[in-house]
Amino acid sequence: MGNERTEGVITRGTTHPNRLRRIDRWLIACHGEVLTKGAEPPVVVDLGYGASGVTSAEWHARLRAVRPNVEVVGLEIDPARVEAALPYAREGLSFARGGFEVPLQGRSARVIRAINVLRQYGEDEVAPAWESMQRRLDPDGLLIEGTCSELGRLGSWVVLDRERPLTLTLSWRLRDLTEQSLPPSIVAERLPKVLIHRNVSGEPIHALLADLDQAWAHASAIAPFGPRQRMIAAVEALAQDWPIRGGAKRWRLGEVSVDWRAVAPVGQRA
Ligand SMILES: C[S@@+](CC[C@H](N)C(=O)[O-])C[C@H]1O[C@@H](n2cnc3c(N)ncnc32)[C@H](O)[C@@H]1O
Structure with a gap:
């Protein structure tokens, strides 16, 4: 241990109770x-x-x-x-x-x-x-x-x-989407470093977020039942074209996982 080089650099230390x-x-x-x-x-x-x-x-x-x-x-x-x-x-x-x-x-x-x-x-x-x-x-x-x-x-x-990477999980507090009229693609601001610069046309993550926004918009008829039901409907639609993991139990919590191979950046597909 003593001979090992410390890999990395000191960065900002921002944290918060319950953040994770x-x-x-x-x-x-x-x-x-x-x-x-x-x-x-x-x-x-x-x-x-x-x-x-x-x-x-x-x-x-x-x-x-x-x-x-x-x-x-x-x-x-x-x-x-x-x-x-x-x-x-x-x-x-x-x-x-x-x-x-x-x-x-x-x-x-x-x-x-x-x-x-x-x-x-x-x-x-x-x-x-x-x-x-x-x-x-x-x-x-x-x-x-x-x-x-x-x-x-x-x-x-x-x-x-x-x-290898297995999955990407996207997570929202669903009330924030409806109360602030935000699309699910707002999560683009908080993508992992490997994807944050890839939310551009031609990259799979961009296509996924666009499809999710569209599914969320189409599910607006369900909005009166609350954002959880709306997200379940949107992800059920999304799952027809994308390898989505988990089920309604996770989606209603504002948590959607997708196989990594479907969203890996162009040039990095396993
Ligand atoms: C923004 S804070 C994150 C704190 C906490 N994980 C959170 O999410 O609230 C990032 C921390 O990572 C530390 N850090 C950066 N590179 C590191 C590395 N290679 N190994 C260990 N810590 C590192 C920084 O010093 C900094 O305190």
Whole structure:
């Protein structure tokens, strides 16, 4: 560990209590089995937790409800933020300095959560960062990498295993769409770094968001039943042309997952 170079640079440390609640809820609902597998306590890493340890502490509480002996390690590239997080440390929750090399003293990670970290890097830095983090996953491990708004009400994330990206998930607080008359494509503002510059004609993510906006508009007749029913109707229509994952239970929460192969940037299709 001592000889490893810290990979990455210090960036803005903005965070907020409950900011990552939607991502945590999705992980437990859609990939909960990775947390409960195996006799050894799994190690999960909150990479780039920011100016305080609050989201790591929340993750620890949420995951311990599912796997009581899970070990959460918060890693930050900024040593001052490691110091700042120490008051949050408790049994099964520790903080240390580290970057994309994910130093874990010889252990590997079941889950790495890196949210709002790559946003401040260049698009060409995504693939090496993903590869570096993927190398640190155990055979059942998952990397969750994405971006969200300050309060976490709008966001998106990619989930990867050791080999490849699996899905992209888009997430909205549905009331915001109806109360502010916003189209679902507003999520383009909070796409993961790998896609944020790709919301242009000719790219699959652009086509997906355009189709979703159209389906949402067509579902306006259902608006009196509320935004949840409207989103279910819109995603049912979208699923005729796109490999959408999950079902109405997720869609009504404002959460839509699609196979990565359908939205991978042109030139990066697996
Ligand atoms: C905007 S904050 C995100 C905080 C938290 N994850 C959230 O979403 O609220 C980004 C943090 O990532 C840290 N960071 C940037 N690159 C990193 C890297 N390669 N390894 C670890 N931390 C990194 C920055 O120092 C910063 O504190």
